[in-house]
Amino acid sequence: MKNLFITILLFTSLCLWAQIPQTIDYQGRLADSNGNYLNELVSVDFLIYDMDTAGTVLWTETQDVNCANGVFHVQLGVVTPLPTTLFNIAAPWLELIVGGETLAPRTEIASVPYSLKAEDAHLLNGLSSTDFMQATTDNWVNTAGDTMTGQLIVQDFVGIGTPTPGRTLTVNSTGPDPIQWQVNSSPVGQLGSNGSGAGGLYLYDNGPITAKVAANGNSYFNGGNVGIGTDAPTSELTVAGTIESTSGGVKFPDGTTQTTASFGDITAVTAGTGLNGGGTTGAVTVNVDVPLVLSSTGPVINATSTGYSHAIFGENTGGSDYSGVYGVSNTQDYYGYGGRFVGGYRGVMGLIYPTGSYSYRGVYGSVSGGSGTNYAVYGYAYGSGTNYAGYFSGNLRYTGTLSGPSDERLKENIQPFKNALTKIKLMDVHTYYYKQMEEEKQFGLPEGKQIGLIAQELEEILPALVSDNVHSYDKNEGVEGAEKDVDIIEYKGINYIGLIPVLIEAMQEQQQQIENQLQLIEELQQQIDDLK
The missing domain is CATH 1.10.10.10 (Winged helix-like DNA-binding domain superfamily/Winged helix DNA-binding domain)
Structure with a gap:
């Protein structure tokens, strides 16, 4: 194609409509490189850039224009609407591409098309003028009795009763209660002062004050529960987290105050109201330098474990021969079990994992003294099934005498x-x-x-x-x-x-046979001697 040239005849925005136009009128005249004006239908690409060369395309559309003696007329924006933000830049530039050939240079869009910007002239930051409240001065509203509906949006500090607010909302009043909340003309809350500069928050419930938060006095809640870290408190104060005290302590109903983390002497526990608690992890540790003495007419310790754990666990970490668990029951002669264990699988289990070369005992029994019959270890098996009073899987050694019952008084049908x-x-x-x-x-x-x-x-x-x-x-x-x-x-x-x-x-049978044979030999020998 021959090189084309364009002559701009008119670049304007038509204002023939009652509303602000959304298009730009554009007229031009196309001629080839020999100066011959075109008389044909050509396809033209219209592009608007933010710079006279290179830059970014802000808008584009393609139209088929009919040239008569080179002259054509189009309305930009009829194919692709022109965005209202198009003319927010300092100088937009128009570029034409005719039949695939880019015409240069670009043409700056003059001030007339800026009338498009008037479309949103009634908007401020995208908001309609009806969204703003009128004021007689720049920063002051003093219209007593006026009311408004809808939302009030303020981007800066707001002052009530003061022309110099120092915070997002500053309220100044000569009375003791500058702020009050009402429902159906009845007060439900109040933020005020006692007149000496100390403020307070008051909440009402059908007349009387139900809660008070004071800056320099007593604060209280009349009824209900308070939750910290939870929206479902189950007691007067429910805290879902850690309670920290840097001074003072916890005061109990008996008038005593606990000020340290260590526990004091437990002098008494009332049944049903004493020590209790629960949890699924961790351990409860009681550190005492003296014996922990418990007494009861029933079980002294009643422990239950529902998992793979020990109901009662005792451990001695010292280096001496002390016991992890030590039990004494009634030191009176002939009564009491030092330890009694009942299990669905094993009643007593002793385990030793030795690491040295000494003598170790998994289960050890010892008894001495007295004039009665004593058993260091006693086992008793009875009933149906396969029962063993003692079963040893491995070598069995003993010193002393191993005896079993053989008394005639215990036997019958003796043969x-x-x-x-x-x-x-x-x-x-x-x-x-x-x-x-x-x-x-x-x-x-x-x-x-x-x-x-x-x-x-x-x-x-x-x-x-x-x-x-x-x-x-x-x-x-x-x-x-x-x-x-x-x-x-x-x-x-x-x-x-x-x-x-x-x-x-x-x-005995063999000995009898030997004696019989000896007697027979003697008799035969005698017969031989008699024959001589």
């Missing part, structure tokens, strides 16, 4: 035991090794080469000396908070002590 030697001859003695099981099964079988009988074989010969036994263990033993996973191992055991009477009888 001689015969053919013991024959039964002994049927027994096979074996050497063997125990299978080693996982430690978690807590079976405690001995290691090394063993000598003994096989229970199943002995059961065919002397079934009375073989018993069915059960070893139970918890797979999760020692895992804090874990559910119990109890399994059992069924096995046959041999009463080796019960074999002793059988061996005695067998030896």
Whole structure:
């Protein structure tokens, strides 16, 4: 395309309408590089920039213009509305692109189109003039009795009764109560002064004062609860947070004042109204340098735990042989349990995790003195099921005498035991090794080469000396908070002590056979001697 030239004929804003126009009239004349005026329909892009070169496009639209002898006339803004903020800049510039060719230079839009700005001349910062209150002076309103509706917006300080407000709202009055709130012409609140410069806040409820907050006097609330950090107080004062006191203390109904964080002597606790509390985390610590003495006609301490924890926990962190928990019950002879424990799984459990090379005891019992029968450790098993008065998973050692009941007065249907030697001859003695099981099964079988009988074989010969036994263990033993996973191992055991009477009888039978044989030998020897 040949280079085009434009001659601006008219650049104005038409005011032929009752309302302020929203378009700009623009006339021009297009000619090619040879000076020939165009007589055709051409597409023209109109762009408004904020600078005469480069810059930012503020508005653009495209129109098809009909040139007659080069002259064309358009209204800018009929395709894309002109924004009211377009002429907020100092000098907007118009650029034309005809048939893809940018015409230069840009044309500055003169002052006439600035009449578009008059569209929002009745607005202030986007607000209508009806949103503002009229005043006779710049900063003063003195129209007694006037009322208004809607919102009043003030961007600076407001003074009531003073021409020099120093804060967002400054109220000055010669009376003691400059501010009062009313509902249906009745006062519900009041902010005032006692006349000496000290202010106060008063709240009413159908006449009488229900709350008072004074600057230099007593403040009070007549009824209701007060919440700090919570909108749902459940007591006269409910604080959801920390209460801090830098002086003074807490005064109790008996007239005493607690001024320090340490606890004083607990001299008495009234049942039902004494020490109580609760929580889900943390611990309660009582530090005393003297014994904490508790007394009751019922349980002295009644503790309940609902989780995987201890109802009562005692720990001795000293270096001496003191007790984590020490119990004494009635030192009178023959009465009282120093400790009594009842459990759904284990009544008493003793654990030792030694780290040294000394002698350690998981459960220790000791008794001495007196002329009666004493038991350091006493176990009693009864009832149906598999019960053991004592069960040891591992080696068992003792010093002293191991005895069992054998009193004739405890026995009935006493019969001689015969053919013991024959039964002994049927027994096979074996050497063997125990299978080693996982430690978690807590079976405690001995290691090394063993000598003994096989229970199943002995059961065919002397079934009375073989018993069915059960070893139970918890797979999760020692895992804090874990559910119990109890399994059992069924096995046959041999009463080796019960074999002793059988061996005695067998030896007696064998001795009788020997004596009979000796007598027979003597008789045969005598017969031989007689034949000589």
